[in-house]
Amino acid sequence: LTVSAAAMSLSPRRFQLFLILESVLVYLARCGGEDCGLQLIPTGPAGGEDDVSAFVGEAVEPRHAVAVLTASEGSKRHLLLQELADDRALGHVVTFGVQYARSGSSLRVFRHRYPTEVYGGKWTRGAIQKWLMQVGYPLVNRMSNQFASAKYLSESLFGVVLIVKPLGEQTDQLVEALEPFAKKYSDRLKFSFFTRAPSTQQLCDTFGIWSNDELLILEEPTYVRKRSHSHVPGPPKYRLEGVTPRSVEDFFADYDAKALPRYLQASVPRKVALQTTFDFAGGLRELSSWDFAETVADPDWAVLVEFVSTNCAQCDEFKAAFEEVARRVQVAAKKAPSSSPWRRVLVARMDQTANEHTETVKGTPWMKFWPRGRRKKPIDVELRSVDLISDFIDEQLSEEMSAEL
Numbered sequence: 001l002t003v004s005a006a007a008m009s010l011s012p013r014r015f016q017l018f019l020i021l022e023s024v025l026v027y028l029a030r031c032g033g034e035d036c037g038l039q040l041i042p043t044g045p046a047g048g049e050d051d052v053s054a055f056v057g058e059a060v061e062p063r064h065a066v067a068v069l070t071a072s073e074g075s076k077r078h079l080l081l082q083e084l085a086d087d088r089a090l091g092h093v094v095t096f097g098v099q100y101a102r103s104g105s106s107l108r109v110f111r112h113r114y115p116t117e118v119y120g121g122k123w124t125r126g127a128i129q130k131w132l133m134q135v136g137y138p139l140v141n142r143m144s145n146q147f148a149s150a151k152y153l154s155e156s157l158f159g160v161v162l163i164v165k166p167l168g169e170q171t172d173q174l175v176e177a178l179e180p181f182a183k184k185y186s187d188r189l190k191f192s193f194f195t196r197a198p199s200t201q202q203l204c205d206t207f208g209i210w211s212n213d214e215l216l217i218l219e220e221p222t223y224v225r226k227r228s229h230s231h232v233p234g235p236p237k238y239r240l241e242g243v244t245p246r247s248v249e250d251f252f253a254d255y256d257a258k259a260l261p262r263y264l265q266a267s268v269p270r271k272v273a274l275q276t277t278f279d280f281a282g283g284l285r286e287l288s289s290w291d292f293a294e295t296v297a298d299p300d301w302a303v304l305v306e307f308v309s310t311n312c313a314q315c316d317e318f319k320a321a322f323e324e325v326a327r328r329v330q331v332a333a334k335k336a337p338s339s340s341p342w343r344r345v346l347v348a349r350m351d352q353t354a355n356e357h358t359e360t361v362k363g364t365p366w367m368k369f370w371p372r373g374r375r376k377k378p379i380d381v382e383l384r385s386v387d388l389i390s391d392f393i394d395e396q397l398s399e400e401m402s403a404e405l
């Protein structure tokens with residue numbers, strides 16, 4: 001995938017639109033003329049399979065699947081495939097070619113590094129369309145010179161498993177470990193290698209890819225998070241760091257058991273985000289996507305979180321008041337005995353423009369309070385006075401102490 005410098009400077013949502021437009025233009029450029037989507041395979045003096053092989057070699061990138069019809073010109077099967085080739089959804093999955101023959105017909109799909117599939121079903125639009133969607137995806141797609149972003153991301157009808165590795169590390173051993181899971185989930189997830197590089201940086205930023213040694217499950221890859229003052233949780237994503245045959249098996253075992261934590265996309269790498277998270281002087285912790293979920297879920301701590309966003313004037317106005325709340329909590333904790341619940345109150349802030357999270361936020365600034373306990377449910381705090389917020393925390397702690405008695 002080659003992306004222009006101008007495109008790489010776009011916001012994630014505009015970049016997604018750019019990818020869709022780019023895929024349309026590439027698709028139309030390949031069509032050329034009346035036979036949009038269905039390309040005529042030139043036949044040399046010798047004719048036959050040599051011409052098909054030459055066409056497949058030229059057309060295999062980036063989709064890695066080429067459908068070739070051999071049929072007489074103008075026949076019902078030729079016209080049927082013409083209709084299918086005009087379907088833009090299919091055009092992102094396979095490249096279409098036709099070779100005219102005086103007698104007989106066949107439909108084959110040539111797939112990168114996998115055996116050729118031959119169609120043996122009924123010659124109806126629905127049956128062939130379904131078959132092409134099934135065989136048009138190599139079981140585990142190995143990235144070569146290009147990545148089919150429309151096929152696997154912006155125009156995909158399926159979820160995707162991206163295995164992020166340098167081109168030289170797409171090993172047979174790793175593919176063999178992935179293939180059983182690719183077969184198991186073939187009806188809803190498609191597997192493809194991907195490489196983090198300068199030319200794919202915008203895609204990496206959009207989907208939260210941090211290294212060349214990770215695996216990412218995107219159950220709805222067409223979804224792009226809106227970075228605004230409100231927030232609605234997006235579809236599930238899951239991430240594995242350190243991709244080996246063994247780690248792949250363990251990861252998908254947890255995926256089957258629904259035991260994986262959701263991957264929440266942050267604006268900076270984990271190591272950077274966790275280096276400077278707490279203001280010891282003011283008692284305020286800055287959360288990121290990396291530590292948000294585990295922090296608010298900790299049963300030993302009551303947690304008050306303020307959600308803020310970029311270019312939020314009301315957030316700026318409320319900033320001093322919230323920091324005063326954090327200072328008061330810190331002072332109360334220092335004065336309280338070791339057994340007091342005040343010693344287990346955390347005040348935190350999170351920039352939701354830069355960090356994805358699991359909560360619904362109607363607008364910023366917005367506060368939520370998670371009491372202590374194993375069955376934690378957040379409480380919306382629609383207060384703005386320092387005194388009222390402090391009283392609210394005091395009431396929650398008093399209720400907690402009464403419940404323990």
